[in-house]
Amino acid sequence: MTCNVNYAGESFVIYCIRLRPLIIPITFTSLSLSLLPANNTMEYLLTHINRYYPLPAAAQNALLNSLEKTVLSKNEFLLKDRQICRHLYFLEKGALRGFYNSDGKEITHWFAFENDFVTSFYSFTTGLPAVENIQLLEGSILWSISKEQLAELFNNHHEIERLVRIAYEKYYIRLEERFVNAQFKTAKELYENMLLQSPHILERVPLGYIASYLGISQETLSRIRSQF
Amino acid sequence: MTCNVNYAGESFVIYCIRLRPLIIPITFTSLSLSLLPANNTMEYLLTHINRYYPLPAAAQNALLNSLEKTVLSKNEFLLKDRQICRHLYFLEKGALRGFYNSDGKEITHWFAFENDFVTSFYSFTTGLPAVENIQLLEGSILWSISKEQLAELFNNHHEIERLVRIAYEKYYIRLEERFVNAQFKTAKELYENMLLQSPHILERVPLGYIASYLGISQETLSRIRSQF
DNA sequence: AACCGTTTTTGATAGTTGTCAAAAAGCCCG
DNA sequence: CGGGCTTTTTGACAACTATCAAAAACGGTT
Numbered sequence: 428m429t430c431n432v433n434y435a436g437e438s439f440v441i442y443c444i445r446l447r448p449l450i451i452p453i454t455f456t457s458l459s460l461s462l463l464p465a466n467n468t469m470e471y472l473l474t475h476i477n478r479y480y481p482l483p484a485a486a487q488n489a490l491l492n493s494l495e496k497t498v499l500s501k502n503e504f505l506l507k508d509r510q511i512c513r514h515l516y517f518l519e520k521g522a523l524r525g526f527y528n529s530d531g532k533e534i535t536h537w538f539a540f541e542n543d544f545v546t547s548f549y550s551f552t553t554g555l556p557a558v559e560n561i562q563l564l565e566g567s568i569l570w571s572i573s574k575e576q577l578a579e580l581f582n583n584h585h586e587i588e589r590l591v592r593i594a595y596e597k598y599y600i601r602l603e604e605r606f607v608n609a610q611f612k613t614a615k616e617l618y619e620n621m622l623l624q625s626p627h628i629l630e631r632v633p634l635g636y637i638a639s640y641l642g643i644s645q646e647t648l649s650r651i652r653s654q655f
Numbered sequence: 656m657t658c659n660v661n662y663a664g665e666s667f668v669i670y671c672i673r674l675r676p677l678i679i680p681i682t683f684t685s686l687s688l689s690l691l692p693a694n695n696t697m698e699y700l701l702t703h704i705n706r707y708y709p710l711p712a713a714a715q716n717a718l719l720n721s722l723e724k725t726v727l728s729k730n731e732f733l734l735k736d737r738q739i740c741r742h743l744y745f746l747e748k749g750a751l752r753g754f755y756n757s758d759g760k761e762i763t764h765w766f767a768f769e770n771d772f773v774t775s776f777y778s779f780t781t782g783l784p785a786v787e788n789i790q791l792l793e794g795s796i797l798w799s800i801s802k803e804q805l806a807e808l809f810n811n812h813h814e815i816e817r818l819v820r821i822a823y824e825k826y827y828i829r830l831e832e833r834f835v836n837a838q839f840k841t842a843k844e845l846y847e848n849m850l851l852q853s854p855h856i857l858e859r860v861p862l863g864y865i866a867s868y869l870g871i872s873q874e875t876l877s878r879i880r881s882q883f
Numbered sequence: 884a885a886c887c888g889t890t891t892t893t894g895a896t897a898g899t900t901g902t903c904a905a906a907a908a909g910c911c912c913g
Numbered sequence: 914c915g916g917g918c919t920t921t922t923t924g925a926c927a928a929c930t931a932t933c934a935a936a937a938a939c940g941g942t943t
Contacts, residue, residue, distance in 0.1 A: 548827060552828065588817055589809065589816055592816055592819060595823040599823065602830055606837065611757060611870065633890070645892095647931075649892050649893080650930095873921080875901075878922085878923085
């Protein structure tokens with residue numbers, strides 16, 4: 428709803444927006460935590476991290492000691508919208524999706540698989556309530572660190588902050604590329620792209636989720652697929 | 656200027672935006688570089704940076720001593736595609752656009768204005784040739800730092816790396832929001848959004864550039880505008 | 884193997900937006 | 914003030930995709 432006004436020789440435009448009421452946040456059903464992780468399973472994380480930026484031993488140990496293992500089963504939620512996301516996760520095994528509700532529909536806007544860092548980035552960095560949900564697509568193993576612990580690591584180990592800075596660069600570029608593709612490619616091109624660049628997603632994720640990830644309707648995706 | 660209203664049990668927020676008259680752009684004839692910038696003009700940068708993360712004096716000085724002033728005039732290029740972007744810029748005054756060529760068309764995918772950090776992020780961080788061009792929309796004043804100098808600052812001043820890490824977070828969130836909007840809103844909603852969130856762009860940038868920025872054709876944008 | 888709920892496909896239709904082409908408006912400069 | 918270039922608007926049409934509805938396929942369970 429808008430309205431144009433002229434006052435004292437200058438133009439103004441007035442907008443009126445309805446503020447929707449808050450929805451009550453829902454809590455986790457079950458969540459298992461073990462304080463000290465077994466060393467053997469954390470090698471995935473270290474190997475992966477060293478590809479971003481190799482950490483000195485002291486920083487590595489500090490990082491490992493700050494992580495908690497989280498095991499969740501299929502369809503559980505890691506986060507629901509309106510909650511504040513206080514942790515950053517490393518996904519060792521499994522698959523997740525991030526989605527939000529829009530006009531009563533679930534819009535999946537990202538997937539995460541093995542070796543991905545996962546969080547509700549907006550909520551985690553700003554400390555404000557999340558607008559998205561994070562749900563398990565498969566039973567998964569995650570390693571979590573709280574925002575406070577991470578800040579502590581940043582203070583004590585410059586290298587860890589560097590690692591994160593470098594990780595951000597990779598993730599930014601990834602998003603930028605997705606953005607450009609989403610905006611200027613046809614539905615068919617998007618699907619072809621996905622076939623080429625991330626066929627694993629197609630194998631592990633229901634079609635409906637993939638459709639909204641690509642920004643097209645499920646029916647359109649189905650029709651495109653039948654052409655291949 | 657905003658105002659909250661309660662009507663029939665629901666909350667509304669009212670925005671009033673002044674449509675500012677166009678400012679006459681300043682033109683510069685040629686590229687000039689001065690190694691040591693006058694302190695008075697760098698206050699913009701410092702003030703802005705302190706909003707991200709306040710730097711200690713030593714880090715501030717080191718940063719300022721690494722910056723070079725660059726003045727470019729309208730329509731000049733800061734970067735052409737296939738070049739490697741070796742600098743990060745802070746835009747003190749003026750306006751730029753980033754665009755790439757696709758099927759013989761120029762696709763503008765970002766704008767930068769006062770107090771924005773500017774670079775071809777992909778090329779700068781990876782060291783690979785840029786896929787985009789950066790062009791001046793107005794005569795502009797920029798402060799530049801090379802990738803090597805920045806790395807040196809990171810090594811000597813943990814706080815500067817932190818500042819950049821925090822800046823990345825803001826820019827990531829900004830891109831994420833744009834992405835979600837671009838993918839799931841209609842052309843009209845995108846235009847309304849722009850009216851609300853960045854009306855200054857509409858005043859300073861030709862319509863054709865804005866259309867491709869929003870991911871719609873110039874004709875569609877023109878038709879939407881006529882409805883207001 | 885049969886059943887039930889979920890996911891995917893198919894069909895018909897309508898709406899939105901892009902494209903091409905031309906007219907109109909705006910702007911700079913002499 | 915007028916000419917020439919650029920930018921914006923308007924019109925007609927085609928293409929693509931969303932939507933709604935229903936059928937088919939799939940997957941897990943008994």
